[in-house]
Amino acid sequence: MALASFGAASVLLPVVALFVRAPWSRLGGALSGVGASTALRLSIEVSLAATAISVVVGVPLAWVLARGEFPGRNLLRAVVVLPIVLPPVVGGVGLLVALGRSGVVGRWLHDALGLQLTFTTAGAVVATTFVSMPLVVLATEAGLRGLDRRHERAAAAMGGSPWYVFRRVTLPMVAPQLAAGAVLTWARALGEFGATITFAGNLAGRTQTMPLAIYQARQVDPGGAIVLSLILVLVSVSVLVALGGRLTGPR
Numbered sequence: 039m040a041l042a043s044f045g046a047a048s049v050l051l052p053v054v055a056l057f058v059r060a061p062w063s064r065l066g067g068a069l070s071g072v073g074a075s076t077a078l079r080l081s082i083e084v085s086l087a088a089t090a091i092s093v094v095v096g097v098p099l100a101w102v103l104a105r106g107e108f109p110g111r112n113l114l115r116a117v118v119v120l121p122i123v124l125p126p127v128v129g130g131v132g133l134l135v136a137l138g139r140s141g142v143v144g145r146w147l148h149d150a151l152g153l154q155l156t157f158t159t160a161g162a163v164v165a166t167t168f169v170s171m172p173l174v175v176l177a178t179e180a181g182l183r184g185l186d187r188r189h190e191r192a193a194a195a196m197g198g199s200p201w202y203v204f205r206r207v208t209l210p211m212v213a214p215q216l217a218a219g220a221v222l223t224w225a226r227a228l229g230e231f232g233a234t235i236t237f238a239g240n241l242a243g244r245t246q247t248m249p250l251a252i253y254q255a256r257q258v259d260p261g262g263a264i265v266l267s268l269i270l271v272l273v274s275v276s277v278l279v280a281l282g283g284r285l286t287g288p289r
Contacts, residue, residue: 053271060268061261074266076243077251078273080159084247085227087163092171092223097216100178119176121169129168130236137164137237161238162245169233170226177219181212225274 103115121129137144137155147153155161189211193203209216231249238245240254248270256263 056264056268056271060264073242073251074248074269077246077248077266078269080162080243080246081228081248081270082273084159084162084166085224085230088166088170088227089174089220089224091163091167092174092227093216093220096171096174096219096223097178100175100182103175104179104182119172122172126169126230126232127236130165130233133165133168133233133237137161156237157239157241157245159238159244162234162247165233165237166227166230169230170223173222173226174216174219177215177222178212181215182208185211221278225278228270228274 099118103111103118134141134156136142137147139145139148139154139156144155147155155164185208190203190207193207194200198206229249230247231253234245234247235250235253240246240250242251246254248266252263252266252270255266
């Protein structure tokens with residue numbers, strides 16, 4: 039119990055400190071400020087887009103890792119998990135080398151299609167997707183591995199196509215794990231900083247998400263940075279509390 043209390047306190051202390059030191063008289067102004075509202079809106083848009091992409095791409099990848107039998111599967115899993123353990127700035131540098139205007143693929147995208155990802159909102163989405171997608175992959179893979187496959191076999195034996203079995207049997211059964219992974223992916227994307235500022239830059243109204251706005255405010259206005267941090271904390275906690283039952287599953 040003592041260790042659990044210590045663990046809870048270590049998480050709560052920074053959040054409580056924000057509330058204690060916050061200049062509450064400035065909260066209303068910060069909420070109505072153009073810069074804060076734009077950064078918050080951009081953060082929500084980027085994090086939701088990154089979550090949607092992560093689910094669309096991550097679920098098939100989780101299926102391959104959970105059900106596939108092929109050489110190099112463990113290596114593939116290690117590569118998928120790598121963004122979680124890499125410093126985000128390293129991921130940002132890697133994205134620059136790969137997708138920057140003079141990058142390995144980015145040069146072709148720019149020359150052939152006129153597409154540039156750096157210093158754009160799309161670049162911010164790419165950066166946040168890179169660092170957050172492993173969470174939905176790992177959660178969904180764990181759900182698939184723990185699934186009782188007799189239900190799938192029964193549906194297949196009754197004539198269900200592979201797509202029908204996946205859509206009507208497998209997917210509903212792993213829905214709690216998928217939902218948990220999606221929420222954690224969104225939360226990670228909402229708080230992403232290092233890869234975004236390295237790959238997409240810190241341009242107000244275009245790539246300056248809330249964490250980047252907080253970082254910039256911290257340089258010149260520590261009180262304002264606390265207020266912006268509180269806004270982000272309140273948004274994140276509200277969503278996580280609202281979806282808390284889906285994170286833990288039925289009791």
